[in-house]
Amino acid sequence: MFELLGVPPQALFGQLLLGLINGAFYAMLSLGLAVIFGMLNVINFTHGAQYMMGAFCAWMLLKFLGLNYWFALILAPIIIGAFGILLERLFLRRLYNLDHLYGLLLTFGLSLIIEGVFRNQFGSTGQPYDNPLPGGQNLGFMFLPYYRAWVVVASLLVCLATWFVIERTRLGAYLRAATENPTLVQAFGINVPRMIMLTYGFGVGLAGLAGVLAAPIYQVSPLMGSNLIIIVFAVVVIGGMGSILGSVITGFTLGVVEGLTKVFYPEASSTVIFVIMAIVLLVRPAGLFGQTR
Amino acid sequence: MRELLKVENLEAYYGESHILHGVGFSVGEGEVVTLLGRNGAGKTTTLKSIMGIVEKRKGSVRFEDRELVGLRSNAVARLGIAFCPEERGIFSSLNVEENLLLPPEVRPGGMRVEEIYEIFPNLKERRRSQGTKLSGGEQQMLAIGRILRTGATLLLLDEPTEGLAPVIVQKIGEVIRALKSRGFTVLLVEQNFRFAATVADRHYVMEDGRVVDQFRADELQSNMDKLHDYLGV
Numbered sequence: 001m002f003e004l005l006g007v008p009p010q011a012l013f014g015q016l017l018l019g020l021i022n023g024a025f026y027a028m029l030s031l032g033l034a035v036i037f038g039m040l041n042v043i044n045f046t047h048g049a050q051y052m053m054g055a056f057c058a059w060m061l062l063k064f065l066g067l068n069y070w071f072a073l074i075l076a077p078i079i080i081g082a083f084g085i086l087l088e089r090l091f092l093r094r095l096y097n098l099d100h101l102y103g104l105l106l107t108f109g110l111s112l113i114i115e116g117v118f119r120n121q122f123g124s125t126g127q128p129y130d131n132p133l134p135g136g137q138n139l140g141f142m143f144l145p146y147y148r149a150w151v152v153v154a155s156l157l158v159c160l161a162t163w164f165v166i167e168r169t170r171l172g173a174y175l176r177a178a179t180e181n182p183t184l185v186q187a188f189g190i191n192v193p194r195m196i197m198l199t200y201g202f203g204v205g206l207a208g209l210a211g212v213l214a215a216p217i218y219q220v221s222p223l224m225g226s227n228l229i230i231i232v233f234a235v236v237v238i239g240g241m242g243s244i245l246g247s248v249i250t251g252f253t254l255g256v257v258e259g260l261t262k263v264f265y266p267e268a269s270s271t272v273i274f275v276i277m278a279i280v281l282l283v284r285p286a287g288l289f290g291q292t293r
Numbered sequence: 294m295r296e297l298l299k300v301e302n303l304e305a306y307y308g309e310s311h312i313l314h315g316v317g318f319s320v321g322e323g324e325v326v327t328l329l330g331r332n333g334a335g336k337t338t339t340l341k342s343i344m345g346i347v348e349k350r351k352g353s354v355r356f357e358d359r360e361l362v363g364l365r366s367n368a369v370a371r372l373g374i375a376f377c378p379e380e381r382g383i384f385s386s387l388n389v390e391e392n393l394l395l396p397p398e399v400r401p402g403g404m405r406v407e408e409i410y411e412i413f414p415n416l417k418e419r420r421r422s423q424g425t426k427l428s429g430g431e432q433q434m435l436a437i438g439r440i441l442r443t444g445a446t447l448l449l450l451d452e453p454t455e456g457l458a459p460v461i462v463q464k465i466g467e468v469i470r471a472l473k474s475r476g477f478t479v480l481l482v483e484q485n486f487r488f489a490a491t492v493a494d495r496h497y498v499m500e501d502g503r504v505v506d507q508f509r510a511d512e513l514q515s516n517m518d519k520l521h522d523y524l525g526v
Contacts (some may be wrong), residue, residue, distance in 0.1 A: 170394070176386040177395055184382040187344050188396035189370030189443070 007263050013142035015259040021148055021217065023255020024155035025210055029232045030239060030247035031159055032206035035166070038179045038242040039199040042092055042103035048229030049111035050204050054080050054211020055220045056118060059127050069132035069216070076212045077205040084204025088197050096196075111226070118222035126219030151213050158209065159248040166244050175199065179242075234277045240290020250288060294321035297447060297478050298343070302352035303362075305335075305342040312338045314502040315352065320447070325469060325479040327489040330499035331525055336482040337379060339499070340449045343480075344376045345369040356447065371399050375445035379452045379482075381436040385425040389416055392424040393439045400444030404475075409438045412468060430461035437468065447478045454488050466491050486524060498523045 029047060036044045057079055058072035067075065087110065095102045136145035166172040178185040178192050186192040211225075218224055232251075239250030254273055262269040280288060298320040305313040313335050320326045328336045341347040343354050345366035354361040361369050370376075375396065384392055393406065393416065410417035413434040419427060427435060433453055440448060450469075454462045462485075469479060469492045483489040489496060490513050498506040500523065508516055 173387055173391045173395055177384045180384050180386060181382055183346055183366075184376075184378060185395075187346055187366040187370055187376050188440075189367050189399050190397060191367050 009141045010143075012263055015263045016256060017142065017144065017148060017152075017259075018262070019256040019259020020152050020252065021255070022258060023252035024152050025214060025228065025251075026232055026235045026255050027159055027248045027251025028155050028206055028210040028213075029228070030236045030251050031162055031244065032203040032210075033232065033236050034239075034242055034244055034247040035162070035206070036200055036203035038244075039175060039196055040088075040092065040103070041096060041100060042107065042200075043100055043241075044200075044203065045104055045107035045229070046087070046111040046114065047107075047204075047207050047232070048225030048227075049114040050080055050084065050207040050225070051211040051214070051228065052118065052222060052225035053083065053114065054208030055129070055215040055218075055224060056122070056211075056222075057208065058212040058215045059129050059220045062129070069130075069212075072212050072215075073209070077209040080208025080211070081201040081205030085197055085201040087204075088200040092200065093193075093197075111229075115222050115226060122222060124222055126221030126224070129215040129220050131216045147216055151217065154213060155210075158206070159251075162206070163244050163248065231273055234273045236287075237277050238273075238280045238287060240287025243287070243289035246287065246289025294323065296320075297322040297324075297357060298480065299355045300339070300343065300353070301355075303339065303342055303354060304351040305338050305347045306349040307338075307347065308349075312347075312502055313342060313350070316499070316502065316504055318497045318504050318507070320478060320480055322446075322478055323473065323476055324495065325473050325481060325493045327481045327483050327486075327493045327496045328499055328504075329483055329486050329489060329496055329520075329524060331523075332484070334499040335502040336499055337451055338502075340376065340451050340480070340482055343369075344374065344449060346376070370396075370443075370445070373400050373445045374447045374449065375399075375440035375443055376449045377436045377440055377451060377453065379455060381432045383424040383427070383432045383435055385423060387424050388420065389422050389424055389427065389435060390420040392435055393420075393442070396439055396443045398442065398444050400446070403444035404441045406442065409441055412471065413438050430457050430464070433457060433461070433465065434468075437465070441472070441477075446476075447480065448472065449480050449482075451482045452484065453481070454483070454485055462488055484524070486520060 029051060033044055033047055036042060054076050057076035058069065061067040061072045061075060091106055092103065095106060131147050133147040133150055136143055166175055174185060174190055174195065178195060182192045214224065235251050235254050236247060238254065239246040258269060258272055261272045296319050300319065301317045303313050303316040304311065316335065316339055328339060330336050338347055342350045343361065345361065345364050350362055352362060356372060356374060359372060387395065393409065415431050416435055416438060419431065424435065437450065437453065453465050466488060472479060481489065481493060494510055496508045496513065497504050506523065
Protein backbone atom coordinates (compact mmCIF):
# COMPACT_ATOMS: atom_id res chain seq x y z
CA MET A 1 0.00 0.00 0.00
CA PHE A 2 1.38 3.41 -0.95
CA GLU A 3 1.72 6.12 1.61
CA LEU A 4 1.06 9.85 1.45
CA LEU A 5 3.35 12.06 3.47
CA GLY A 6 4.12 9.04 5.62
CA VAL A 7 0.44 8.40 6.33
CA PRO A 8 -1.67 5.58 4.88
CA PRO A 9 -4.38 7.10 2.61
CA GLN A 10 -7.15 5.27 4.45
CA ALA A 11 -6.21 7.11 7.64
CA LEU A 12 -5.84 10.42 5.83
CA PHE A 13 -9.14 10.28 3.96
CA GLY A 14 -10.90 8.71 6.92
CA GLN A 15 -9.92 11.63 9.11
CA LEU A 16 -10.71 14.07 6.32
CA LEU A 17 -14.25 12.71 6.15
CA LEU A 18 -14.53 12.79 9.92
CA GLY A 19 -13.33 16.38 9.78
CA LEU A 20 -15.93 17.22 7.15
CA ILE A 21 -18.66 15.64 9.28
CA ASN A 22 -17.60 17.61 12.34
CA GLY A 23 -17.26 20.66 10.14
CA ALA A 24 -20.82 20.15 8.91
CA PHE A 25 -22.08 20.37 12.48
CA TYR A 26 -19.83 23.32 13.32
CA ALA A 27 -21.10 25.11 10.24
CA MET A 28 -24.79 24.49 10.90
CA LEU A 29 -24.56 25.43 14.55
CA SER A 30 -22.40 28.52 14.06
CA LEU A 31 -24.68 29.57 11.22
CA GLY A 32 -27.64 29.50 13.61
CA LEU A 33 -25.66 31.45 16.18
CA ALA A 34 -24.66 34.01 13.55
CA VAL A 35 -28.24 34.48 12.35
CA ILE A 36 -29.47 34.88 15.92
CA PHE A 37 -26.69 37.24 16.93
CA GLY A 38 -27.13 39.38 13.85
CA MET A 39 -30.81 39.92 14.49
CA LEU A 40 -31.20 39.73 18.26
CA ASN A 41 -27.79 40.81 19.53
CA VAL A 42 -28.02 37.81 21.82
CA ILE A 43 -25.23 35.25 22.09
CA ASN A 44 -27.37 32.14 22.27
CA PHE A 45 -25.64 29.89 24.77
CA THR A 46 -28.68 27.58 24.77
CA HIS A 47 -27.71 26.50 21.26
CA GLY A 48 -25.96 23.33 22.42
CA ALA A 49 -28.91 22.32 24.55
CA GLN A 50 -31.26 22.98 21.63
CA TYR A 51 -29.09 20.77 19.39
CA MET A 52 -29.30 18.06 22.03
CA MET A 53 -33.07 18.52 22.21
CA GLY A 54 -33.25 18.03 18.45
CA ALA A 55 -31.52 14.67 18.78
CA PHE A 56 -33.72 13.66 21.71
CA CYS A 57 -36.80 14.81 19.86
CA ALA A 58 -35.91 12.46 16.97
CA TRP A 59 -35.27 9.65 19.44
CA MET A 60 -38.58 10.22 21.24
CA LEU A 61 -40.55 10.49 18.00
CA LEU A 62 -39.19 7.06 17.08
CA LYS A 63 -39.58 5.47 20.47
CA PHE A 64 -43.00 6.78 21.47
CA LEU A 65 -44.71 7.51 18.17
CA GLY A 66 -42.85 5.17 15.87
CA LEU A 67 -42.01 8.03 13.50
CA ASN A 68 -38.82 7.27 11.63
CA TYR A 69 -35.76 9.41 10.91
CA TRP A 70 -37.17 11.12 7.82
CA PHE A 71 -40.25 12.32 9.69
CA ALA A 72 -38.03 13.47 12.54
CA LEU A 73 -35.90 15.43 10.10
CA ILE A 74 -38.96 17.56 9.31
CA LEU A 75 -40.80 17.51 12.64
CA ALA A 76 -38.00 17.90 15.19
CA PRO A 77 -36.69 21.25 13.85
CA ILE A 78 -40.26 22.60 13.88
CA ILE A 79 -40.85 21.42 17.44
CA ILE A 80 -37.50 22.73 18.69
CA GLY A 81 -37.97 25.99 16.77
CA ALA A 82 -41.38 26.45 18.41
CA PHE A 83 -39.74 25.85 21.77
CA GLY A 84 -37.24 28.58 20.85
CA ILE A 85 -40.07 30.97 19.99
CA LEU A 86 -41.55 30.29 23.41
CA LEU A 87 -38.24 31.16 25.09
CA GLU A 88 -38.01 34.33 23.01
CA ARG A 89 -41.50 35.46 23.98
CA LEU A 90 -41.08 34.64 27.65
CA PHE A 91 -37.50 35.73 28.33
CA LEU A 92 -35.20 36.96 25.58
CA ARG A 93 -37.54 39.72 24.44
CA ARG A 94 -36.89 41.55 27.71
CA LEU A 95 -33.14 41.70 27.18
CA TYR A 96 -32.71 43.31 23.74
CA ASN A 97 -31.89 46.74 25.08
CA LEU A 98 -29.37 45.48 27.61
CA ASP A 99 -25.73 44.50 27.30
CA HIS A 100 -24.86 41.24 25.44
CA LEU A 101 -23.80 39.80 28.75
CA TYR A 102 -27.36 39.51 30.04
CA GLY A 103 -28.47 37.48 27.07
CA LEU A 104 -25.43 35.27 27.41
CA LEU A 105 -26.05 34.68 31.12
CA LEU A 106 -29.74 33.99 30.61
CA THR A 107 -29.21 31.53 27.78
CA PHE A 108 -26.35 29.88 29.65
CA GLY A 109 -28.62 29.42 32.67
CA LEU A 110 -31.39 28.04 30.45
CA SER A 111 -29.01 25.53 28.91
CA LEU A 112 -27.95 24.30 32.38
CA ILE A 113 -31.60 23.86 33.32
CA ILE A 114 -32.50 22.04 30.10
CA GLU A 115 -29.51 19.74 30.30
CA GLY A 116 -30.21 19.09 33.98
CA VAL A 117 -33.79 18.09 33.22
CA PHE A 118 -32.71 15.71 30.44
CA ARG A 119 -29.95 14.21 32.57
CA ASN A 120 -32.39 13.66 35.38
CA GLN A 121 -34.84 12.00 33.03
CA PHE A 122 -32.57 9.95 30.77
CA GLY A 123 -29.27 9.60 32.64
CA SER A 124 -26.02 10.63 31.03
CA THR A 125 -25.09 7.40 29.25
CA GLY A 126 -26.88 8.15 26.02
CA GLN A 127 -29.40 6.35 23.84
CA PRO A 128 -28.57 4.63 20.57
CA TYR A 129 -30.36 5.74 17.40
CA ASP A 130 -30.38 3.41 14.40
CA ASN A 131 -28.63 4.51 11.24
CA PRO A 132 -31.35 5.15 8.62
CA LEU A 133 -28.86 4.69 5.75
CA PRO A 134 -26.70 1.69 6.60
CA GLY A 135 -23.92 0.53 4.32
CA GLY A 136 -21.54 2.47 2.21
CA GLN A 137 -19.35 2.54 -0.82
CA ASN A 138 -15.74 1.50 -1.16
CA LEU A 139 -14.10 4.28 -3.14
CA GLY A 140 -10.76 2.49 -3.40
CA PHE A 141 -8.82 4.94 -1.33
CA MET A 142 -11.37 4.89 1.46
CA PHE A 143 -14.74 3.53 2.59
CA LEU A 144 -17.57 6.07 2.44
CA PRO A 145 -20.54 5.32 4.69
CA TYR A 146 -23.77 6.52 3.02
CA TYR A 147 -25.13 8.20 6.10
CA ARG A 148 -22.00 10.29 6.60
CA ALA A 149 -22.05 11.43 3.01
CA TRP A 150 -25.71 12.38 3.48
CA VAL A 151 -24.87 14.48 6.55
CA VAL A 152 -22.24 16.48 4.66
CA VAL A 153 -24.53 17.02 1.68
CA ALA A 154 -27.57 17.91 3.81
CA SER A 155 -25.60 20.37 5.87
CA LEU A 156 -24.13 22.03 2.81
CA LEU A 157 -27.62 22.35 1.29
CA VAL A 158 -29.06 23.83 4.46
CA CYS A 159 -26.19 26.31 4.78
CA LEU A 160 -26.45 27.34 1.13
CA ALA A 161 -30.21 27.73 1.34
CA THR A 162 -29.90 29.89 4.44
CA TRP A 163 -27.23 32.01 2.81
CA PHE A 164 -29.35 32.38 -0.32
CA VAL A 165 -32.44 33.45 1.61
CA ILE A 166 -30.54 36.01 3.64
CA GLU A 167 -28.34 37.46 0.91
CA ARG A 168 -30.49 37.16 -2.20
CA THR A 169 -34.18 37.46 -1.34
CA ARG A 170 -36.62 40.14 -0.29
CA LEU A 171 -37.08 38.55 3.12
CA GLY A 172 -33.31 38.48 3.56
CA ALA A 173 -33.12 42.17 2.67
CA TYR A 174 -35.62 42.88 5.45
CA LEU A 175 -33.47 40.86 7.84
CA ARG A 176 -30.24 42.58 6.84
CA ALA A 177 -31.85 46.00 7.00
CA ALA A 178 -33.44 45.28 10.38
CA THR A 179 -30.06 44.19 11.71
CA GLU A 180 -28.76 47.64 10.83
CA ASN A 181 -31.68 49.86 11.75
CA PRO A 182 -34.73 48.07 13.19
CA THR A 183 -36.53 51.33 14.00
CA LEU A 184 -36.57 52.49 10.40
CA VAL A 185 -37.50 49.07 8.99
CA GLN A 186 -40.46 49.00 11.36
CA ALA A 187 -41.42 52.53 10.28
CA PHE A 188 -41.63 51.17 6.71
CA GLY A 189 -44.46 48.94 7.87
CA ILE A 190 -42.70 45.73 8.79
CA ASN A 191 -43.51 44.00 12.05
CA VAL A 192 -39.93 43.82 13.32
CA PRO A 193 -40.62 42.24 16.73
CA ARG A 194 -42.36 39.35 14.99
CA MET A 195 -39.52 39.03 12.52
CA ILE A 196 -37.02 38.86 15.39
CA MET A 197 -39.11 36.17 17.09
CA LEU A 198 -39.27 34.08 13.92
CA THR A 199 -35.54 34.54 13.31
CA TYR A 200 -34.79 33.13 16.73
CA GLY A 201 -37.15 30.26 16.04
CA PHE A 202 -35.36 29.61 12.75
CA GLY A 203 -31.88 29.68 14.34
CA VAL A 204 -33.01 27.32 17.06
CA GLY A 205 -34.72 25.09 14.50
CA LEU A 206 -31.39 24.88 12.70
CA ALA A 207 -29.78 23.64 15.92
CA GLY A 208 -32.60 21.09 16.23
CA LEU A 209 -32.00 19.92 12.67
CA ALA A 210 -28.29 19.50 13.38
CA GLY A 211 -29.30 17.43 16.39
CA VAL A 212 -31.42 15.09 14.26
CA LEU A 213 -28.58 14.68 11.76
CA ALA A 214 -26.23 13.92 14.65
CA ALA A 215 -28.48 11.35 16.33
CA PRO A 216 -27.42 8.31 14.23
CA ILE A 217 -23.70 9.27 14.40
CA TYR A 218 -23.22 10.18 18.03
CA GLN A 219 -25.00 8.80 21.05
CA VAL A 220 -28.15 10.73 21.88
CA SER A 221 -27.12 12.03 25.28
CA PRO A 222 -27.98 15.05 27.42
CA LEU A 223 -24.40 16.30 27.30
CA MET A 224 -23.82 15.97 23.55
CA GLY A 225 -24.55 19.67 23.10
CA SER A 226 -22.27 21.07 25.76
CA ASN A 227 -19.38 18.95 24.44
CA LEU A 228 -19.80 20.50 21.03
CA ILE A 229 -20.88 24.05 21.78
CA ILE A 230 -17.55 25.20 23.19
CA ILE A 231 -15.84 24.35 19.91
CA VAL A 232 -18.68 25.96 17.98
CA PHE A 233 -18.19 29.18 19.91
CA ALA A 234 -14.50 29.09 19.04
CA VAL A 235 -15.54 28.65 15.38
CA VAL A 236 -17.85 31.64 15.65
CA VAL A 237 -15.11 33.77 17.19
CA ILE A 238 -12.71 32.77 14.40
CA GLY A 239 -15.25 33.38 11.63
CA GLY A 240 -16.57 36.60 13.08
CA MET A 241 -19.84 37.01 14.95
CA GLY A 242 -22.81 37.69 12.72
CA SER A 243 -21.28 36.77 9.34
CA ILE A 244 -23.40 34.18 7.53
CA LEU A 245 -20.99 32.99 4.87
CA GLY A 246 -18.08 33.39 7.28
CA SER A 247 -19.56 30.98 9.78
CA VAL A 248 -20.25 28.35 7.09
CA ILE A 249 -16.78 28.50 5.56
CA THR A 250 -15.06 28.63 8.93
CA GLY A 251 -17.14 25.73 10.23
CA PHE A 252 -16.22 23.36 7.42
CA THR A 253 -12.60 24.53 7.25
CA LEU A 254 -11.96 24.11 10.94
CA GLY A 255 -13.57 20.69 10.92
CA VAL A 256 -11.13 19.63 8.21
CA VAL A 257 -8.19 21.29 9.97
CA GLU A 258 -9.08 19.40 13.12
CA GLY A 259 -9.31 16.14 11.17
CA LEU A 260 -5.95 16.67 9.50
CA THR A 261 -4.35 17.51 12.81
CA LYS A 262 -5.54 14.13 14.05
CA VAL A 263 -3.55 12.51 11.26
CA PHE A 264 -0.36 14.50 11.42
CA TYR A 265 -0.09 15.53 15.04
CA PRO A 266 -2.80 13.81 17.08
CA GLU A 267 -1.65 15.35 20.35
CA ALA A 268 -2.83 18.78 19.19
CA SER A 269 -6.15 17.71 17.68
CA SER A 270 -8.31 18.81 20.59
CA THR A 271 -6.56 22.15 21.01
CA VAL A 272 -5.82 23.21 17.45
CA ILE A 273 -9.09 25.15 17.08
CA PHE A 274 -8.43 27.08 20.26
CA VAL A 275 -4.88 27.88 19.19
CA ILE A 276 -6.27 29.23 15.90
CA MET A 277 -8.85 31.19 17.86
CA ALA A 278 -6.15 32.80 20.00
CA ILE A 279 -4.13 33.75 16.93
CA VAL A 280 -7.16 35.17 15.13
CA LEU A 281 -8.12 37.18 18.20
CA LEU A 282 -4.63 38.68 18.29
CA VAL A 283 -4.49 39.50 14.59
CA ARG A 284 -8.14 40.21 13.69
CA PRO A 285 -10.22 40.67 16.84
CA ALA A 286 -13.46 40.93 14.84
CA GLY A 287 -12.87 37.49 13.27
CA LEU A 288 -11.85 36.52 9.75
CA PHE A 289 -15.16 37.56 8.15
CA GLY A 290 -16.48 39.87 10.85
CA GLN A 291 -16.85 43.62 10.86
CA THR A 292 -16.17 45.68 13.95
CA ARG A 293 -19.26 47.46 15.09
CA MET B 294 -59.49 70.97 0.59
CA ARG B 295 -59.86 67.82 2.65
CA GLU B 296 -57.88 67.72 5.90
CA LEU B 297 -55.52 64.74 5.68
CA LEU B 298 -53.56 65.08 8.90
CA LYS B 299 -54.67 66.80 12.07
CA VAL B 300 -52.41 67.04 15.11
CA GLU B 301 -53.88 68.30 18.38
CA ASN B 302 -52.32 68.77 21.82
CA LEU B 303 -49.54 66.37 20.95
CA GLU B 304 -47.12 65.73 23.80
CA ALA B 305 -44.12 63.47 23.48
CA TYR B 306 -41.39 62.20 25.76
CA TYR B 307 -37.93 60.72 25.33
CA GLY B 308 -37.59 58.67 28.50
CA GLU B 309 -38.11 61.23 31.28
CA SER B 310 -37.64 64.35 29.16
CA HIS B 311 -40.79 66.06 27.95
CA ILE B 312 -40.11 67.23 24.38
CA LEU B 313 -43.44 68.26 22.85
CA HIS B 314 -45.85 70.40 24.86
CA GLY B 315 -49.14 70.35 23.02
CA VAL B 316 -48.28 70.64 19.33
CA GLY B 317 -51.18 71.41 17.03
CA PHE B 318 -51.41 71.89 13.26
CA SER B 319 -53.06 70.41 10.21
CA VAL B 320 -52.13 69.41 6.68
CA GLY B 321 -54.61 69.35 3.84
CA GLU B 322 -54.66 66.76 1.09
CA GLY B 323 -52.18 67.63 -1.65
CA GLU B 324 -50.49 70.37 0.36
CA VAL B 325 -46.80 70.87 1.05
CA VAL B 326 -46.43 72.13 4.61
CA THR B 327 -43.23 72.86 6.50
CA LEU B 328 -42.34 72.87 10.15
CA LEU B 329 -39.70 75.54 10.64
CA GLY B 330 -37.74 76.20 13.79
CA ARG B 331 -34.37 76.16 15.42
CA ASN B 332 -32.44 73.10 16.46
CA GLY B 333 -34.15 71.41 19.37
CA ALA B 334 -37.55 73.04 18.77
CA GLY B 335 -39.16 69.61 18.46
CA LYS B 336 -39.62 69.36 14.67
CA THR B 337 -38.04 65.93 14.24
CA THR B 338 -39.76 64.66 17.37
CA THR B 339 -43.07 65.80 15.89
CA LEU B 340 -42.48 63.72 12.75
CA LYS B 341 -41.35 60.73 14.80
CA SER B 342 -44.40 61.04 17.04
CA ILE B 343 -46.75 61.09 14.07
CA MET B 344 -44.97 58.03 12.71
CA GLY B 345 -45.07 56.22 16.06
CA ILE B 346 -41.29 55.96 16.29
CA VAL B 347 -41.51 57.99 19.49
CA GLU B 348 -43.95 55.77 21.35
CA LYS B 349 -44.45 57.75 24.54
CA ARG B 350 -46.96 60.37 23.48
CA LYS B 351 -50.33 61.88 24.39
CA GLY B 352 -52.87 63.97 22.57
CA SER B 353 -54.22 63.24 19.14
CA VAL B 354 -52.86 62.63 15.66
CA ARG B 355 -55.55 61.90 13.12
CA PHE B 356 -54.82 60.72 9.59
CA GLU B 357 -57.85 60.37 7.29
CA ASP B 358 -59.89 60.45 10.51
CA ARG B 359 -58.04 57.54 12.09
CA GLU B 360 -56.31 58.05 15.42
CA LEU B 361 -52.59 57.24 15.24
CA VAL B 362 -51.62 57.76 18.87
CA GLY B 363 -51.39 54.26 20.31
CA LEU B 364 -50.43 52.61 17.04
CA ARG B 365 -46.94 51.23 16.48
CA SER B 366 -44.89 52.59 13.62
CA ASN B 367 -45.45 49.55 11.37
CA ALA B 368 -49.22 50.00 11.70
CA VAL B 369 -48.94 53.74 10.97
CA ALA B 370 -46.91 53.02 7.84
CA ARG B 371 -49.57 50.54 6.66
CA LEU B 372 -52.17 53.32 6.71
CA GLY B 373 -50.24 55.19 4.03
CA ILE B 374 -47.67 57.42 5.75
CA ALA B 375 -43.99 57.21 4.84
CA PHE B 376 -41.02 58.66 6.69
CA CYS B 377 -37.69 59.83 5.32
CA PRO B 378 -35.32 60.35 8.25
CA GLU B 379 -32.82 63.16 8.62
CA GLU B 380 -29.88 60.75 8.67
CA ARG B 381 -31.39 59.20 5.48
CA GLY B 382 -31.17 55.68 6.82
CA ILE B 383 -29.59 54.07 3.77
CA PHE B 384 -28.68 50.46 4.57
CA SER B 385 -25.04 49.59 4.00
CA SER B 386 -25.69 45.86 3.73
CA LEU B 387 -28.10 46.46 0.83
CA ASN B 388 -27.30 47.71 -2.65
CA VAL B 389 -29.10 50.69 -4.17
CA GLU B 390 -31.82 48.65 -5.80
CA GLU B 391 -32.41 46.56 -2.66
CA ASN B 392 -32.67 49.80 -0.69
CA LEU B 393 -35.16 51.10 -3.22
CA LEU B 394 -37.26 47.94 -3.10
CA LEU B 395 -37.11 47.54 0.67
CA PRO B 396 -40.20 49.40 1.92
CA PRO B 397 -43.19 47.15 1.30
CA GLU B 398 -46.14 48.38 -0.69
CA VAL B 399 -48.79 49.57 1.75
CA ARG B 400 -51.41 50.78 -0.71
CA PRO B 401 -52.01 50.36 -4.41
CA GLY B 402 -51.08 53.24 -6.67
CA GLY B 403 -47.45 53.74 -5.73
CA MET B 404 -44.92 54.81 -8.34
CA ARG B 405 -43.21 52.15 -10.44
CA VAL B 406 -39.48 51.60 -10.06
CA GLU B 407 -38.99 52.78 -13.64
CA GLU B 408 -40.74 56.08 -12.89
CA ILE B 409 -38.52 56.59 -9.87
CA TYR B 410 -35.43 55.91 -11.97
CA GLU B 411 -36.71 58.50 -14.45
CA ILE B 412 -36.80 61.13 -11.72
CA PHE B 413 -33.43 60.02 -10.31
CA PRO B 414 -31.36 58.68 -13.23
CA ASN B 415 -28.23 58.54 -11.04
CA LEU B 416 -29.83 55.83 -8.96
CA LYS B 417 -30.42 53.67 -12.01
CA GLU B 418 -26.78 53.96 -13.08
CA ARG B 419 -25.59 52.99 -9.63
CA ARG B 420 -28.24 50.43 -8.78
CA ARG B 421 -25.72 47.66 -8.03
CA SER B 422 -23.57 49.83 -5.75
CA GLN B 423 -23.63 49.47 -2.01
CA GLY B 424 -26.19 51.95 -0.65
CA THR B 425 -23.79 53.87 1.54
CA LYS B 426 -21.20 54.25 -1.26
CA LEU B 427 -23.41 56.90 -2.88
CA SER B 428 -22.74 60.62 -2.44
CA GLY B 429 -24.79 62.50 0.14
CA GLY B 430 -27.10 63.89 -2.52
CA GLU B 431 -27.65 60.51 -4.14
CA GLN B 432 -28.35 58.96 -0.75
CA GLN B 433 -30.97 61.63 -0.14
CA MET B 434 -32.56 60.89 -3.50
CA LEU B 435 -32.56 57.20 -2.68
CA ALA B 436 -34.13 57.90 0.70
CA ILE B 437 -36.92 59.90 -0.97
CA GLY B 438 -37.20 57.59 -3.98
CA ARG B 439 -37.76 54.45 -1.96
CA ILE B 440 -40.84 55.81 -0.16
CA LEU B 441 -42.55 56.79 -3.43
CA ARG B 442 -43.02 53.16 -4.40
CA THR B 443 -45.10 52.21 -1.39
CA GLY B 444 -48.34 53.92 -2.28
CA ALA B 445 -48.13 56.12 0.82
CA THR B 446 -49.95 59.40 0.26
CA LEU B 447 -48.43 61.43 3.09
CA LEU B 448 -44.65 61.85 3.04
CA LEU B 449 -42.81 63.04 6.14
CA LEU B 450 -39.45 64.45 5.05
CA ASP B 451 -36.96 65.38 7.74
CA GLU B 452 -34.46 68.03 6.55
CA PRO B 453 -33.91 66.61 3.06
CA THR B 454 -31.52 69.43 2.12
CA GLU B 455 -29.23 69.24 5.12
CA GLY B 456 -25.55 69.32 4.19
CA LEU B 457 -26.15 69.21 0.43
CA ALA B 458 -24.67 71.36 -2.33
CA PRO B 459 -26.94 74.14 -3.70
CA VAL B 460 -27.43 72.40 -7.05
CA ILE B 461 -28.64 69.25 -5.28
CA VAL B 462 -30.90 71.31 -3.03
CA GLN B 463 -32.42 72.78 -6.16
CA LYS B 464 -32.98 69.29 -7.58
CA ILE B 465 -34.71 68.21 -4.38
CA GLY B 466 -36.90 71.29 -4.59
CA GLU B 467 -37.91 70.28 -8.12
CA VAL B 468 -38.67 66.78 -6.92
CA ILE B 469 -40.90 68.01 -4.10
CA ARG B 470 -42.83 70.24 -6.50
CA ALA B 471 -43.18 67.31 -8.89
CA LEU B 472 -44.49 65.14 -6.06
CA LYS B 473 -47.05 67.79 -5.17
CA SER B 474 -48.27 67.89 -8.75
CA ARG B 475 -48.65 64.13 -8.64
CA GLY B 476 -50.95 64.53 -5.65
CA PHE B 477 -48.64 63.59 -2.81
CA THR B 478 -49.05 65.41 0.49
CA VAL B 479 -45.76 66.44 2.06
CA LEU B 480 -44.93 67.46 5.61
CA LEU B 481 -41.43 68.87 5.52
CA VAL B 482 -39.14 69.70 8.41
CA GLU B 483 -36.63 72.39 7.50
CA GLN B 484 -34.12 74.76 9.03
CA ASN B 485 -33.40 76.29 5.63
CA PHE B 486 -36.47 78.47 5.17
CA ARG B 487 -35.15 79.95 1.93
CA PHE B 488 -35.52 76.44 0.53
CA ALA B 489 -38.83 75.87 2.29
CA ALA B 490 -40.21 79.07 0.76
CA THR B 491 -39.66 77.67 -2.74
CA VAL B 492 -41.72 74.52 -2.21
CA ALA B 493 -44.32 74.95 0.52
CA ASP B 494 -47.90 76.20 0.59
CA ARG B 495 -47.87 76.91 4.31
CA HIS B 496 -45.36 77.13 7.12
CA TYR B 497 -45.65 76.47 10.82
CA VAL B 498 -43.02 77.77 13.22
CA MET B 499 -42.06 75.67 16.21
CA GLU B 500 -40.36 76.77 19.40
CA ASP B 501 -39.74 74.79 22.59
CA GLY B 502 -42.02 71.95 21.66
CA ARG B 503 -44.97 74.06 20.51
CA VAL B 504 -46.29 75.58 17.31
CA VAL B 505 -46.01 79.32 17.88
CA ASP B 506 -46.91 80.83 14.52
CA GLN B 507 -48.00 80.08 10.98
CA PHE B 508 -47.76 81.74 7.58
CA ARG B 509 -49.14 81.11 4.13
CA ALA B 510 -46.59 81.17 1.34
CA ASP B 511 -47.80 84.59 0.19
CA GLU B 512 -47.44 86.03 3.72
CA LEU B 513 -43.80 85.04 3.98
CA GLN B 514 -42.26 88.16 2.42
CA SER B 515 -44.11 90.60 4.69
CA ASN B 516 -43.14 88.61 7.78
CA MET B 517 -39.44 88.21 7.09
CA ASP B 518 -38.38 90.09 10.23
CA LYS B 519 -40.53 87.94 12.45
CA LEU B 520 -39.18 84.78 10.82
CA HIS B 521 -35.58 85.89 11.19
CA ASP B 522 -36.34 86.41 14.83
CA TYR B 523 -37.88 82.96 15.25
CA LEU B 524 -35.12 81.17 13.44
CA GLY B 525 -32.25 83.27 14.74
CA VAL B 526 -30.74 83.79 11.32
